[in-house]
Amino acid sequence: MTSSPVLAHLQDIDRKHLLHPFTDHTAMRNEGSAFIQRADGVYIWDVDGKKFLDGMSGLWCVNVGYGRSELVEAAAQQMSELPFYNSFFSCTTSPTALLAQLLSEITPTGLSQVFFTNSGSEATDTALRLVLSYWQATGQPERRIFIGRQNGYHGSTIAAVGLGGMTYMHAQGSMAFPEIEHVQQPYHFGEGREMTPDAFGLQAARSLERKIEEIGAHRIAAFYAEPLQGAGGVIVPPSTYWPEIKRICAKHDILLVADEVICGFGRMGTWFGSDYYELTPDVLTMAKGISSGYLPIGAVMLSDKIADTLARHPGLLAHGFTYSGHPTACAVAARNIQIIRDEGLVERVASDIGPYFQASWATLADHPLVGEARGIGLLAAIELVQSKVDMTRFDPSLMPGKCLRQCATANGLVVRPIGANIVVSAPPLTITRDQVDELVTKLRKSLDDTARRLNPMFA
């Protein structure tokens, strides 16, 4: 497709000056980057005025949808009164303290103290540092090993990359944080189809128990996991998985850190993924939906046991970022949470739009290219296959996921390919039934277009 003169000019500047996150720059410089100009509700428009249904809520974050004047006003009001002050050295601001209180109300029981960050990655690094400090303060400094999961994602800072299980990121030489081990992810379609989901869920969970026994519980700082892996491909764990993990953590006295950066703030029809799976994490990290992406902010919630131990420990809690508890970001996050509450968006995902979305999404399973359609709430994935008879994959060089994304973009829909074969969607919590129909209809058409491009048999 040729670009308009305005877009071509912007793309030229972009090519010369901007390094993009998670981007193949050779391909992008050839194809030109996409410039998004404005947004409203669940729709975004590019600089040429082309409209897209944003099936990804930006990057899994615009939970309350675009164009919320309440959030603009909250930011403007806070910025005119006090744009910035810090929370270092015993200072803070009222929006910071009020957001902390609000978070303690909505997070699972037992978590009532918070440390603010600017992103999910910083929340991960903060959780690692605070857990290590906690073990030092309790006289168990040998508890230094974190157990993450293969194909887990916890962010892009050095420690977060190591903790995550994205091998292509490790291959970039970023495994600088050495005390990390990984155990099996509960990815039934990809790794356990020869077993029942329940048997596979137990097997995946027990890889944690084996690892604990191998290392020794007395050396383990925490088990670190997303309740439901988002960036790994919306991996829905079998129903046996979390109960078994809970049993294992309780038996061996292992701290659980729940990374709620994607699952949090209503996406699964509960405030947090931990509520969905009835987890009582010792530490909980969040970002994205906390402010619906309107301003950057993340947070780490700590159990009272951990927070009180850290607070009582003599000397400085020597950790923090200039913008930890940024008043404007906190004011916007608090207003965002109030919108989620006032509009009953969590309940809406649980009992109305979530089930409707999942039922529509499940209809994609009859498409010849779809090996599985899965999801919970407003999180969903499809697995692309060349043949449904034996679930054979396409040759990865054909990049079926990328091809589907391109077809979807041409059809006015944003979805996200993950790896070669998975395509995911996570629309705003405010999406209507008509808009869900539009999303699924456009995706089905894009699947037909992809089938024709990849497999002449379907032409």
Ligand code: PXG
């Ligand atoms: N934990 C989880 C579970 C995440 O999904 C982070 C931590 C890091 O958050 P920050 O704010 O530092 O990016 C994430 C981020 C994608 C995608 O399309 C996913 C994320 C970020 C960017 C793209 O899969 N997840």
